[in-house]
Amino acid sequence: MPISIRSVATRAWCLAILLLVSAPSGVFAQGTSGVGFHAIHIHDPVNNGTMPGWVFYPTAQAPGETTIGPYHVAATIDAPAIPGAKPLVVISHGNGGSNLGHNELATYLASHGFIVATLEHPKDNFHDVSGVGNASVLVGRPIQVKATITMLLNDPRWKPLIDANRIGVSGFSAGGYTSLMVVGAIPQFRRFIDFCHRYPNDQGVCHDAKRRIAEAQSHGQTIEQVMDGIESQLTRWGNTADPRVKAAFVMAPLSLIFDQAGIEKIDRPVFLYYGDADHVLIPPENAARIQPWMKTLVGVKVVPRADHWVFIDPCTAQLKQENAMICSDPPGVDRIKVHQQLDADALAFFRKTLNISPSH
Numbered sequence: 001m002p003i004s005i006r007s008v009a010t011r012a013w014c015l016a017i018l019l020l021v022s023a024p025s026g027v028f029a030q031g032t033s034g035v036g037f038h039a040i041h042i043h044d045p046v047n048n049g050t051m052p053g054w055v056f057y058p059t060a061q062a063p064g065e066t067t068i069g070p071y072h073v074a075a076t077i078d079a080p081a082i083p084g085a086k087p088l089v090v091i092s093h094g095n096g097g098s099n100l101g102h103n104e105l106a107t108y109l110a111s112h113g114f115i116v117a118t119l120e121h122p123k124d125n126f127h128d129v130s131g132v133g134n135a136s137v138l139v140g141r142p143i144q145v146k147a148t149i150t151m152l153l154n155d156p157r158w159k160p161l162i163d164a165n166r167i168g169v170s171g172f173s174a175g176g177y178t179s180l181m182v183v184g185a186i187p188q189f190r191r192f193i194d195f196c197h198r199y200p201n202d203q204g205v206c207h208d209a210k211r212r213i214a215e216a217q218s219h220g221q222t223i224e225q226v227m228d229g230i231e232s233q234l235t236r237w238g239n240t241a242d243p244r245v246k247a248a249f250v251m252a253p254l255s256l257i258f259d260q261a262g263i264e265k266i267d268r269p270v271f272l273y274y275g276d277a278d279h280v281l282i283p284p285e286n287a288a289r290i291q292p293w294m295k296t297l298v299g300v301k302v303v304p305r306a307d308h309w310v311f312i313d314p315c316t317a318q319l320k321q322e323n324a325m326i327c328s329d330p331p332g333v334d335r336i337k338v339h340q341q342l343d344a345d346a347l348a349f350f351r352k353t354l355n356i357s358p359s360h
Contacts, residue, residue, distance in 0.1 A: 032111040033058040036079030037066075042151045044122055045237055046140035053099050053119035053148065056110035057161060058082045063111075070319050071100045074107040087166035087354045088115045090148050090245075092141065094173030094312075095254075098126050102172065104313045108343040114350070115162055119148050124174065133212060135233040138189065141178040142240040145169060149244060166354040168247040170346065172311045173281065176253025181240045183248045183270065186262040189227040195256050195285060204280035204308070205256070247271075247353035249346050251311040252278055255286045263293040269353040271299040273342060275306025277330060299349060303338055305330050310338050 036059040042051040056075055064076040089109055093101045099120040106116040121141055123131025131137040149167060152158040171179035181187070196206035216226045234240060251273045255263075272294070274287035281287070291300060303310060307330055314335045315327035329335050350356070 033082065033113070034061045034063040034079065035059060035075035035107045035110040036061065036077070036081060037073065037075040037107075037110075038078055040117070040151070042119055042144075042148050044140075044144060045147050046136050046143055047122050049122060051119045051122055051144060051148075053117060054103075054106070055152070055158060056103075056106045056114075056116040056118075058086070058110055058113055068100060070316060071103055072316065073100065073103045075103075075110070081161055084161070085163040086113055086115050086161055087168070087350065087356055088117065088149070088152065088162045089168045089170055089249075089350060090117045090119070090145050092145055092169065092171035092175030092178040093118070093121065093125070094171075094175050095124055095132060096126055096129050097121075097124075097172070097175070101126075102170075102313060104339060105170065105343055105346060109347060109350070112347055113356075115152075115158070117148055117152060119144060121178075133208070135230045135236070137174075138187070138230055139233050139236065139240065141174065142181040142242070143237040145178060145182055146238070146242045149242065164244065165246075166356065167245050168249065168350050168354060169245050170249040170251070171253070172251040173308065174254050176250035177255060177257075179248040179250045180253055180255065180258070180263075180266065180270070182242050182245050183268045184241045184266040185258055186234075186265050187231070187257040188259055188262060189231045189257055190224060191257040191259070193223055193227060199282075199285075202282075204282070241265075247350060249273075249349055251342070252281055252308055253287060253290075254281055255290045256281070258290055260293045263290045264295060266294060266296055269296050269298045269349075270294055271301075271345065271349045272297060273301045273303070273311065273345075275303045275308065275310050275333075277305050278308045280308035298353070299345065301341070301345060303333070306333050306338065310335055311342070314339060 035056055037054050037056045040053045040055055042053055044051045059079040060082055061076055061079040066073045066075060066077055091102050091106060099118040109116050121144055124137045152162060153164055169179045169182050196209045213223045216223045247269045249271045272287060274283055309326040310329055320327040
């Protein structure tokens with residue numbers, strides 16, 4: 001499984017200044033609004049518990065900033081929402097991530113008229129990765145995204161603010177994998193075994209392979225039988241695809257476990273982002289490999305020289321001290337500029353695929 005990460009964020013006021021100076025032409029052609037956000041708790045049908053998350057939404061209140069732990073969020077808690085139905089995007093974090101780890105994208109979309117929801121995937125987040133590699137995570141993740149959508153569409157507070165016919169998903173790394181499944185992709189978990197046979201020293205995916213093989217043997221099974229057992233649970237909690245979701249914006253997705261037939265099951269628009277120097281999910285076995293098989297791919301952006309972590313929000317000074325690895329980029333890669341372009345591309349993609357006029 002991909003190694004655990006701690007998601008990170010940047011100071012919103014610095015980013016706002018840089019966006020104004022360096023944003024691509026046309027990004028600010030339409031007016032933006034302030035952003036409010038509210039903590040939510042979502043029923044988890046996989047583990048029968050609850051999942052913490054956030055809803056971001058446009059507000060007429062002036063833009064503000066809220067500090068939550070290490071995150072500096074460009075939003076105001078419980079600011080009044082602008083009435084009216086708006087498109088919804090649900091963001092799925094990566095392995096070991098956080099429901100605020102992509103708050104920059106969330107606040108950017110919300111400031112341009114979207115409702116954006118995040119969730120913390122149980123047993124695969126920054127304080128608990130005990131389920132990584134098991135069905136509760138590999139199969140459960142897309143089910144949890146579906147549960148988030150259902151909760152919002154049934155909640156009296158959020159239902160009037162959401163256009164149920166305009167829903168998208170976005171995700172990074174394992175969250176990208178999750179998003180691909182939500183729009184129809186079907187995995188083959190034995191591909192993990194094949195990959196680790198070919199790349200036994202890969203630390204992004206195969207670092208835990210020997211332990212998992214030993215654990216399988218201790219239960220009288222082969223690792224192939226374990227993977228087959230996980231795959232047999234693909235429909236345990238229902239279909240992993242969600243017809244309510246119309247488009248997926250995916251960043252550096254875990255995709256080595258999809259074959260061509262599994263990717264060709266995707267029947268909705270996808271925008272694919274990845275770095276060409278990703279050493280965690282190497283492109284020839286992941287994003288670059290599946291790219292030609294996507295019949296519904298409407299856009300792809302390859303970030304030159306970028307590693308896996310470039311898609312995490314730019315780090316605060318505090319987080320740079322705590323985890324230099326995920327906060328560092330190769331020479332020539334400017335994470336702030338990457339996110340400026342990524343935010344603009346995500347907005348344009350969802351406006352196009354969800355049939356939204358720029359005036360919204």
